[in-house]
Amino acid sequence: MHSSSPHTSRAAAPRDGQGLGRRWSLALGLATLAGLLTAAPGLIAGFVAAPATAKAKAKAQTASTRASSVPIMPVDAIKPGMKGYGVTVFSGTQSDRFEIEVIDIIPDYLTRQPAILFRSPDPRLLHSGIVGGMSGSPIYIEGKLVGALAYGYRFNKDPIGGISPIENMLEVDALPYRPEVLPRPSTGAGRSTAQARAGTRGWADAMLGLDVSPLPPRRRPADLNPVEGLTTLESPLSVGGFGPAATRALSEQFGMIPVRGGARGGVAKMPDGTPVAKKAWKGGDSLSVLLARGDNAIDVNGTVTWVGGKQGERLLAFGHPMFDIGPTNVPIADARVHVIIPSVQRSVKLASSLTTQGTMVQDRQSAIAVRTDITAPMIPVVTHMRPADPDMPAREYKSEVAFGLDLTPGLTGALLVDAASEAGTDEADLTAVVRHEIAFTTSKGPREITVEEEMFFPLGMSTRVIRSARGLLVLAALLDNQFEVARVRSIKQSLKLEYGDPIDAIEAVRVAQDDVHAGDLLKLEIDLRRRHGELRTETLELRVPDDAGEQEIIIHVTGGDGAVPYSPMPKTLDDLIDNVERTYPSRSMVATIYREHEGLSTRHGLLEDIPDSVLETLTPQGRTTPAVRFKKMARRVIPTKRIIEGEHRLSIDVLPRRGLPRR
Incomplete structure (x- = not known):
């Protein structure tokens, strides 16, 4: 031989x-890489489609402000030294004023968007600096709306910030609600018209077991935010019902400042089952975008800049993007500010959402757009956990998560990580049985899939491994594939632990x-x-x-x-x-x-x-x-x-x- x-x-x-x-x-x-390549034409089209002339801007402005009684001041009329005021919520639900003075105008801070520099002498801001969560706070000069507080400096000794002009924000309000372009299941045979992203080569190896040589992992440059640079005010990611490990996972996924203990998830109904009362919004109100609600809750907090529409049903907020993903369908709620937490790096508002009040329909460079007359669905997720110690009780958590190609798997994974952190902190040999039951609908009708796997952890559980559970991979495949985007109806996930090796x-x-x-x-x-x-x-x-x-x-x-x-x-x-x-x-x-x-x-x-x-x-x-x-x-x-x-x-x-x- x-x-x-x-x-x-x-x-x-x-x-x-x-x-x-x-x-x-x-x-x-590879699915992320394919998604970026697929999204590129849309991004290019966005630049091409942006209003390029003053006439186009004026037309968008007129259409948007038709139902709003608030006059606006164009950037050309703003001069250094002009004084005005901003409106935001410092505590509770009532807004309050803070004084500002214009420093200067930075032309073309972003593409076709200047930034207005200001300084505030308000004693509260002299102590805390510009606060995360103030994003969207309307700024007025001579009784006219100038724009939204949207930028600040890290580690700054003085409360100096930047304003997004209202003219740029109104262009976002002029965009229609586009449910037809949101990812959804196909309604006919063959390939879906939904904007599903293809990862064919990646799925060939990962999902089909075929020996395909993949592209090398995509290398991402570190996000560089120079200390001296004017940067977007990071919106606080308020989390409730999550431990440290899940909070870190959420922070890594969304790139936001996590604030633990400040989320309720925006109840959709009152305790007696009656619908919540509609809020009469005004500029300066605190607003939260709801990513999860229930026993575990995740909010992104900011401030309303402008209210329009025949019945005040159109809102603009933040003054900068949340995820910058264009058309969206994510719920929003009114919010209560508990306290401002001062920090040398960046102070933040600790806020809790109150009641679900509408839907974020656009997420763009200069603002997020909200419609209070539209309701966004959420996906129910039940997470069951049984610890290894027989004397510890089993627990069950009921939550709802927002829909999104990247949002849904990440949020569901965070719920599983939190259950694992509570159940598996023992420094002992552990065996985990992870089970996912996913109910979904494709173009061929309703269906369910059950995925179960067994993992071994020497001397304690690794939450990073739990985040890569196969059921979460299947959930990502349902939403991100080359055929269609499935409509996920519900998710049940369980984690059962046992001592032993x-x-x-x-x-x-x-x-x-x-x-x-x-x-x-x-x-x-x-x-x-x-x-x-x-x-x-x-x-x-x-x-x-x-x-x-x-x-x-x-x-x-x-x-x-x-x-x-x-x-x-x-x-x-x-x-x-x-x-x-x-x-x-x-x-x-x-x-x-x-x-x-x-x-x-x-x-x-x-x-x-x-x-x-x-x-x-x-x-x-x-x-x-x-x-x-x-x-x-x-x-x-x-x-x-x-x-x-x-x-x-x-x-x-x-x-x-x-x-x-x-x-």
């Missing part, structure tokens, strides 16, 4: 959730026989070691393909979490979900023989037994194609009583079938 390497594999260190981590990071990274680590893999011929039954000896325990050897038999003679084959042995079944390229979202449901259990061992010959995964199925010349013919050249090559293989899956960790590879030169001469 000739071997290109010894028959004993090199040891590979086992990693907790190794297969899941790779699949999550790959799918998320039911782990067997693969320590070595050997071939039992001296010579390996094509068609032989290959005998593998696999050394498994218990955590802090004894070593034992298991034997596994695997048939070598009949036509593998005089080829080099690669034998790969891993646990069920480290392998994904090959699947055909999907034609619809339902096909993709069917593929996702085909998984190997954590308590299994998967042995695979890979060969140099390739097959093709197409929308018509897996094409494995085809000559190389035919393979080349079937693979379109010079254009993007959904057909993906993969290495041909033979595979066997063995159920085990314990979770299998680690992976090993070894290469073997296969001799011709017995009785056939060697060439």
Whole structure:
């Protein structure tokens, strides 16, 4: 027998959730990259479509202010030294004035948008500086609306800030509510018209198990906010019902300043079930954008700048974007400010949302636009947690999260992380069973999917691994794929913990026989070691393909979490979900023989037994194609009583079938 390497594999260190981590990071990274590429034309179109002339601006301004009695002052009329006042809520729900004096005008601070510099002599701001949560506070000079407080300086000794001109903000109000462009399920056969983002190559590897060489991870430059620079006032991310780990996860996801203990989630009904009373909004009122409500709540707090519409149903707020994602459908609520928390870096308002009052319909460079006559749906999420300690009670949390391609998976993951943090702080060996039940609707109708996986954590739980749970990956795939955006109706997720270490680590893999011929039954000896325990050897038999003679084959042995079944390229979202449901259990061992010959995964199925010349013919050249090559293989899956960790590879030169001469 000739071997290109010894028959004993090199040891590979086992990693907790190794297969899941790779699949999550790959799918998320490539789907994000594909989303940015897909979004680029929209961004370019946004620049082209922006009103370019004074006439266009005046037209937008006239249409927007028709129902508003507040006169406005254009930037051209503002001079250094002019004095005025701003309006915001410092405490409670009643707004109050603060004096300002114009320093100067910065032309083209943003694209076609100047910034108005001001200083405030107000004693409250002399102590705290410009406060996060004051974003959107209307500024008046000579009784006319100038714009919204939107910018400030970090670590500044004086309360100097920047104003977004109301002229630029009114252009956002002139934009219509566009539910037709929001992501939604397709209503007909074939590809959806929704703006779903494609991650075909990424999903091919992460979701279908195909051996695709992915693009390298996208490298993001660090966000640089020079201390001396005028920057957007970060809107406080008020969170309620979350612990430190989940709060950190939310801060990382949204890039906002987290303020714990300041969210209620904006109740939609009164305790007796009656609808909440409609608020009569005015400039300076505190407003919260609702990302989650219920037992766990997340708000983004700011201030209303302008009120318009025939019945005061149109609002402009913030003076800067929240996520800068264009058309949106996220609920808003009125809010109560508890206190301003002073800080040398950036003071913030601690505020709680009160009652749901409308919907954020636009999220743009100069403002967010709100409609109080439109109701935005939220997705119910039930999170169940059972601690490892039998004397600790199980808990259940009921929340609702906002809909969004990126929002929904991230918010749902934060709820799971919070439950894990409460249940799994023990510094002991833990096994976690994570289960997701997702009810959703595609163009083919309603459907449900259940995803369950088992994870092992030595000496305490890792919340980062919990954030990459496979059910969350499936939820992301429902919303971010190349076919359509599913309408998620409800989510149930559970976390069950147990003490113990039911782990067997693969320590070595050997071939039992001296010579390996094509068609032989290959005998593998696999050394498994218990955590802090004894070593034992298991034997596994695997048939070598009949036509593998005089080829080099690669034998790969891993646990069920480290392998994904090959699947055909999907034609619809339902096909993709069917593929996702085909998984190997954590308590299994998967042995695979890979060969140099390739097959093709197409929308018509897996094409494995085809000559190389035919393979080349079937693979379109010079254009993007959904057909993906993969290495041909033979595979066997063995159920085990314990979770299998680690992976090993070894290469073997296969001799011709017995009785056939060697060439």
